[in-house]
Amino acid sequence: MSKRETVTVPQEEIAKQREYIHLLKESGLGKIKRYSISTFGCQMNENDSERLAGMLCDMGYSEAQNESESDLIIYNTCCVRENAELKVYGHLGALKHLKRNNPELLIAVCGCMMQQQEVVDHIKKKYRHVDLIFGTHNLYKFPELLYNASVTNGMIVDIWESVGLVAEGMPIARKFGVKALVTAMYGCNNFCSYCIVPYVRGRERSRSVEDIVGEVTALAENGYKEVMLLGQNVNSYGLDLGGGLTFAKLLKEVNKVKGIERIRFMTSHPKDLSDELIEALMDLDKVCEHLHLPIQSGSTKVLQEMNRKYTKEQYLSLIDKIKSKNPDISLTTDIIVGFPGESDADFQDTLDVLEKVRFDSAFTFLYSKRTGTPAAKREEQVSEEVKKERFEKLLEVQNRISKEINDQLLGSELEVLVEGLSKNSMETYTGRTRTNKIVNFKGTGDMVGRLVRVRIDRIQTWSLEGVVIEQVPYYA
Numbered sequence: 001m002s003k004r005e006t007v008t009v010p011q012e013e014i015a016k017q018r019e020y021i022h023l024l025k026e027s028g029l030g031k032i033k034r035y036s037i038s039t040f041g042c043q044m045n046e047n048d049s050e051r052l053a054g055m056l057c058d059m060g061y062s063e064a065q066n067e068s069e070s071d072l073i074i075y076n077t078c079c080v081r082e083n084a085e086l087k088v089y090g091h092l093g094a095l096k097h098l099k100r101n102n103p104e105l106l107i108a109v110c111g112c113m114m115q116q117q118e119v120v121d122h123i124k125k126k127y128r129h130v131d132l133i134f135g136t137h138n139l140y141k142f143p144e145l146l147y148n149a150s151v152t153n154g155m156i157v158d159i160w161e162s163v164g165l166v167a168e169g170m171p172i173a174r175k176f177g178v179k180a181l182v183t184a185m186y187g188c189n190n191f192c193s194y195c196i197v198p199y200v201r202g203r204e205r206s207r208s209v210e211d212i213v214g215e216v217t218a219l220a221e222n223g224y225k226e227v228m229l230l231g232q233n234v235n236s237y238g239l240d241l242g243g244g245l246t247f248a249k250l251l252k253e254v255n256k257v258k259g260i261e262r263i264r265f266m267t268s269h270p271k272d273l274s275d276e277l278i279e280a281l282m283d284l285d286k287v288c289e290h291l292h293l294p295i296q297s298g299s300t301k302v303l304q305e306m307n308r309k310y311t312k313e314q315y316l317s318l319i320d321k322i323k324s325k326n327p328d329i330s331l332t333t334d335i336i337v338g339f340p341g342e343s344d345a346d347f348q349d350t351l352d353v354l355e356k357v358r359f360d361s362a363f364t365f366l367y368s369k370r371t372g373t374p375a376a377k378r379e380e381q382v383s384e385e386v387k388k389e390r391f392e393k394l395l396e397v398q399n400r401i402s403k404e405i406n407d408q409l410l411g412s413e414l415e416v417l418v419e420g421l422s423k424n425s426m427e428t429y430t431g432r433t434r435t436n437k438i439v440n441f442k443g444t445g446d447m448v449g450r451l452v453r454v455r456i457d458r459i460q461t462w463s464l465e466g467v468v469i470e471q472v473p474y475y476a
Contacts, residue, residue, distance in 0.1 A: 013140070014169045018058075020143035021171075024150070025060045033071040034064035040088060041078025043266070044201075044230055045111055047181040048139055049076045052110075054171030055142055068098065072106045072146075077113035079196050081368040085113055092127045099129040106149055108132040110139070114159055115200035118371065124155065135159045136201055140167035162187065162202025168211050178419050178449045179226035179262075180219050184212055184250065188232035190269060192296075193307045193374040194339060194367065197232055204233070206241050213253050220259030225449055226417060227254070229265040235272035248276040255284045261451065262417060262434065266292045267334075270318055271309045282325045289326060290436040293319075294334035298353035299346035302339050306375070312349060319357050330360045330435035337394055338367040338387030340378035347390050354397050360405055360435070361462070362398045366391055403461045406437070414439065414464075415472055416454045418447040438463040447471070 035056050039049040052074060053063070064070040075091060078084040092109070099105050107130045113119045114135040123130055132149040134142070137160040149156050166186060174180050187202040188195075216227050229250070231237060238245030247265075254263055263286045268277075270293055281287055297303055300311040310318075322329060335350060354362070366387045369376045416431040416439045423430075429443035431452070440463060441454050451472035458465035 011169065014167065017055075017140060017143045017170075020147045021055060021058045024143065024147055025058075033061050034069055035061045035072040035074065036064045036067050036070040037074045037076060038091065039076045040084045041076075041080060041112065043181055043228065044183065044186075044232070045076050045078055046175070047183050047230060048111070048136070049074075050172050050174055050181065051139060051170045052076065052142060053173035057173050058171045059143065059146075067095070071104070072108065073098075074108045074110065077109060077111035079113040079116060079119070079200060079370070081365065082370075083368070085119070088113060089127075092123070092130065096129055106131045106146075108134070108146070108149070110134045110136075110142075112136055112196070112200040116196075116372070120157060120159060124157070128155065130155055133157045133159065137162055137165065140170055164203065164205055166205050166207055168207070174224075176419070178224065178417065179228065180224045182212060182215055182219070182227050182229055183207065183231070184229045184234055184247070184265070185231040185237050189236065190233060190309075191307060193305060194336065194370065196370040196373055199372055201232065204236060204240055206237050206239070206245075208241070209245065209250055209253055212250065213257065216254050216257050216260060220257050223259075223449060225260065225451075226262040226264065227260055229254070229263065231265075231267070233267065233269040233272060234265050235268050235274070235277065246274070246276060248274065248280040251277075251280050251284055251287055255286045261286060263287045264290065264436075268293050270295070270315055273318060275321075278322055278325055281322075281329070288434040288436065289328055290330040290332070290434065291322065292332045292334075295353060295357075296334060296336050297339060297342070297346065298350035299342070300349075302342055302346050302349075305341060306336075306339060312353065316353070316356060328435070330437070331357060332361050332363070332436070333357075333359050334363045334365070335394065336365050336367050337391045338382040340367070340375055340382065341380040342367075342382055342390075347393075350394070351397055354394070354401060358401050358405065359398065360437075361402050362394075364391065364394055364398065399461055403459070406459045406461065406464060409437070409456050409464060410459055411456060413453050413455050413469065414466075416441075416452050418443060418450055418452055420448050433464075440465050441468055443468060 037049045037052055039045050067073050075088055077088050095107055109130055114133055120133060132145055134145055145158055185204060185206040187204045188198045189204045191198050234247050237247040237250055295315055296306055296308060298312055414433045416433055418429055418431040422428040422440050428440050430440050432438055439454050452468045453470045453472055454466040455469050456464050456466040
């Protein structure tokens with residue numbers, strides 16, 4: 001079977017799932033029912049939850065205000081870190097009383113955790129009130145699975161190994177009315193020694209340019225102004241499709257879509273960041289001046305043991321190249337503290353990278369042992385006490401740098417895409433700059449979805465505050 005034939009679910013299968021949607025709606029099983037979805041983990045999981053919500057809306061379900069009002073509760077799970085798994089188990093345990101009070105309540109668990117057999121076995125043994133378990137590779141079959149769970153007593157488990165499929169044509173209910181998540185590719189081929197993702201998300205599968213551009217065009221026609229292109233490693237987009245297709249070429253096509261004003265993407269792997277993509281970051285007017293480029297560690301020794309395939313020096317050289325092309329670009333990263341065998345000297349290398357690169361912000365994590373990964377088998381595990389000491393030091397350094405970078409923006413005028421009301425005030429609105437800075441300001445409802453120019457008059461470590469001075473004309 002050719003590469004291209006392995007990446008698309010047959011449309012007759014999608015049509016079959018739509019028949020199940022119709023069956024649920026017409027039978028009354030999905031009529032005037034309410035659902036809640038709790039999403040754990042990354043933006044890829046958020047996008048999957050939007051598709052689950054879209055299918056449920058087509059079935060006649062509406063979103064509940066809370067779990068106690070729900071007829072269907074879904075947990076879309078993450079297994080990248082132990083804390084996320086423990087949260088899921090805690091929530092599942094708390095659902096027992098809801099199920100006891102409402103025997104017709106359906107409980108479903110899906111996502112990355114379910115691709116691990118030991119997790120499924122644990123849920124089958126300890127959480128028998130769960131009705132449906134499915135994974136990441138058969139998401140498009142959710143209507144059929146839900147129908148079977150609705151008419152069957154007992155737990156239904158349907159987990160697939162990766163089969164190289166990409167499903168197009170699924171309904172989707174977007175969470176935001178201004179910006180949207182658009183998956184460019186699925187899976188990962190990198191096998192970093194600490195990471196479970198390739199085992200639960202499968203190998204890399206790229207969506208076609210036509211399907212991605214079609215989705216973005218439809219979003220623009222419905223008033224969306226910003227898209228975030230998603231992939232575990234977007235820099236390797238197109239390699240499975242052949243024909244010289246690259247992520248930079250995809251960006252150029254998305255950049256042509258009228259009505260879209262901003263394009264973002266994540267995540268990028270340093271080993272695959274090409275000169276072509278660096279040029280696209282500079283040349284394409286809608287691609288935002290922000291790059292998320294995870295380093296994970298500043299130590300070449302640790303990077304080698306992580307199987308990251310670059311050195312500290314190569315990463316710093318890459319940063320120099322990016323900044324030489326685009327001096328005003330905002331850089332963010334991921335860092336893992338306490339990888340097995342990490343010494344004090346290795347950690348100092350990480351702090352050295354922070355000082356040299358000066359990231360605008362960093363997502364920082366304590367190393368979490370993941371069963372099935374090579375790093376979990378290593379004997380030189382760093383103690384929790386040492387991990388926490390290093391973590392606090394890392395935060396201290398990065399917080400200082402983030403504040404120093406933001407301080408330079410005092411009095412500047414920045415273009416902000418207004419996203420909506422701030423969570424903390426009914427009078428304060430919030431949005432982001434092209435460099436992904438959060439800006440809060442006094443505004444009005446008619447500003448939502450528009451570009452405004454804000455003069456910055458107050459600086460916080462993680463956000464900016466200012467005053468709107470004008471609205472900005474649309475680019476396209």
